Amino acid sequence: MKILFAVSECVPFIKSGGLADVAGSLPKELKKQGTEVSVIMPKYKDIPEIFLGKLKKKLDFTVQIGWRKQYCGIEVLKMDGITFYFVDNEYYFNRSGLYGYIDDGERFSFFNRAVLESLAHLNEYPDIIHCHDWHTAMIPLLLKADYQWKQEYSSIKTVFTIHNLQFQGIMPKGVIGDLLSLDYDYLTVQNMEFDDNINFMKSAIMSSDKITTVSPTYKNEIQTEYYGEKLNNLLVSRNEDLYGIINGIDELTYNPKTDDEIIQKYSYTTIEKKYKNKQVIQKKFALKEDKSIPIICMITRLTKQKGLELVRHVFHDLMKEDVQFIVLGTGDPEFEQFFRDMEHQYPEKCRAYIGFDEKLAHQLYAGTDLFLMPSKFEPCGLGQLIALKYGNIPVVRETGGLNDTVFSYDDRTGLGNGFSFTNFNAHDMLYTIRRALYFYSKEKDIWQHIVKSAMIMDNSWAQSAFKYNQLYAELISRSETHVYE
Numbered sequence: 001m002k003i004l005f006a007v008s009e010c011v012p013f014i015k016s017g018g019l020a021d022v023a024g025s026l027p028k029e030l031k032k033q034g035t036e037v038s039v040i041m042p043k044y045k046d047i048p049e050i051f052l053g054k055l056k057k058k059l060d061f062t063v064q065i066g067w068r069k070q071y072c073g074i075e076v077l078k079m080d081g082i083t084f085y086f087v088d089n090e091y092y093f094n095r096s097g098l099y100g101y102i103d104d105g106e107r108f109s110f111f112n113r114a115v116l117e118s119l120a121h122l123n124e125y126p127d128i129i130h131c132h133d134w135h136t137a138m139i140p141l142l143l144k145a146d147y148q149w150k151q152e153y154s155s156i157k158t159v160f161t162i163h164n165l166q167f168q169g170i171m172p173k174g175v176i177g178d179l180l181s182l183d184y185d186y187l188t189v190q191n192m193e194f195d196d197n198i199n200f201m202k203s204a205i206m207s208s209d210k211i212t213t214v215s216p217t218y219k220n221e222i223q224t225e226y227y228g229e230k231l232n233n234l235l236v237s238r239n240e241d242l243y244g245i246i247n248g249i250d251e252l253t254y255n256p257k258t259d260d261e262i263i264q265k266y267s268y269t270t271i272e273k274k275y276k277n278k279q280v281i282q283k284k285f286a287l288k289e290d291k292s293i294p295i296i297c298m299i300t301r302l303t304k305q306k307g308l309e310l311v312r313h314v315f316h317d318l319m320k321e322d323v324q325f326i327v328l329g330t331g332d333p334e335f336e337q338f339f340r341d342m343e344h345q346y347p348e349k350c351r352a353y354i355g356f357d358e359k360l361a362h363q364l365y366a367g368t369d370l371f372l373m374p375s376k377f378e379p380c381g382l383g384q385l386i387a388l389k390y391g392n393i394p395v396v397r398e399t400g401g402l403n404d405t406v407f408s409y410d411d412r413t414g415l416g417n418g419f420s421f422t423n424f425n426a427h428d429m430l431y432t433i434r435r436a437l438y439f440y441s442k443e444k445d446i447w448q449h450i451v452k453s454a455m456i457m458d459n460s461w462a463q464s465a466f467k468y469n470q471l472y473a474e475l476i477s478r479s480e481t482h483v484y485e
């Protein structure tokens with residue numbers, strides 16, 4: 001099987017969130033299980049020079065975007081047995097950052113078309129193009145609309161993965177001719193028309209052969225009005241082709257036994273060594289160096305999705321507890337400012353590192369005790385999976401992938417790897433944090449048991465990659481798909 005991942009970000013090249021982690025780690029596991037995977041992504045200016053310097057130019061051609069003829073270079077890098085293709089166009093991608101430009105619609109229309117055009121130029125046709133999120137969501141429809149005349153294209157299947165339904169790629173109607181070069185016949189409610197606009201993600205939901213999302217709970221949630229972002233009815237209509245496959249983490253990158261980014265490596269049998277990492281964090285952040293004070297940590301995009309309104313609502317109550325609190329994140333200015341203010345107000349207890357820092361993230365996963373993730377919705381969530389691996393106990397709201405991976409400690413059975421609450425309610429969250437703090441300071445044996453349960457959980461990609469492989473195989477053989485979720 002030959003699979004091509006079309007994606008807008010991928011570690012280790014560039015990352016804004018979990019999508020990049022998935023694009024970087026899932027192909028490696030698929031490959032381990034015998035599937036040939038290549039990845040195609042834009043060549044951004046911010047990809048570190050150590051990678052940019054190694055890219056080999058393969059070929060170039062012209063891509064037609066409406067009335068424009070745009071240069072498209074394809075550059076290649078082979079790493080870990082995976083071929084990475086980089087789509088080069090200075091006008092669209094030689095800018096800082098990834099998204100948020102006024103012409104994102106044009107940039108990614110170009111990218112979608114470039115992916116499809118590149119196949120013929122490279123003379124390499126995958127069995128399946130696996131597209132991810134709105135940035136690559138026009139590929140399934142473009143493939144059906146414009147490429148069926150050529151046999152090599154007509155047998156290609158498409159899988160579309162929803163990593164976050166909130167970002168849909170909604171553009172004015174004119175885009176259909178001006179950028180996508182598609183016939184206006186495609187502008188129908190059955191295809192991509194949405195509130196008198198064009199919706200890239202809707203187009204993929206309607207046109208791809210299979211749709212997946214990144215956890216079984218999120219799969220169910222997005223078919224309801226509350227979580228469905230106005231696409232719930234369409235998702236219900238495609239229910240038979242919709243799968244929820246939980247993400248894994250790359251255990252070569254995130255593993256306290258082998259992590260070179262942390263000061264002291266440890267495992268659950270040498271858990272006392274974790275304390276050294278906590279000392280380092282307390283020193284680094286000029287917090288009181290005291291092992292017994294629990295550190296609550298958040299590593300996150302600072303947006304409403306992540307439940308920051310709940311945190312803000314009860315923050316003063318939380319600060320009455322004997323805790324230290326550290327947040328690492330960037331995002332909405334209102335939350336950045338809130339945490340800066342709190343740091344100012346609680347100099348003994350609260351620290352806000354406003355920025356994106358991969359190395360610090362590793363050190364915080366290793367050196368803090370509780371990982372707070374009270375999301376309003378959470379397609380999968382990688383933060384809690386990484387935290388579990390580092391014996392950093394998650395306190396989460398029961399939604400999406402958080403609901404599938406964090407099991408609240410149950411005093412009756414003695415089972416659980418974290419703490420959770422159901423309703424999107426600040427006081428429920430506070431109550432749950434207090435419950436966790438109680439076990440941390442008063443029931444140390446139980447706490448150690450919870451830490452062990454967290455660390456021994458298998459959140460690697462092995463099982464999930466197996467499910468993707470099943471899905472691919474059954475799609476290619478056209479037999480009925482039975483993916484065990």
Ligand code: ADP
Pocket residue numbers: 016017018019021299300301328329330355356357358361380381382383384386
């Ligand atoms: P999302 O994809 O919605 O942002 P996830 O939990 O799925 O959330 O993935 C977030 C990923 O980004 C995790 O690997 C997390 O550690 C990382 N991350 C988030 N914010 C930061 C930051 N400010 N600095 C470093 N890493 C971050």
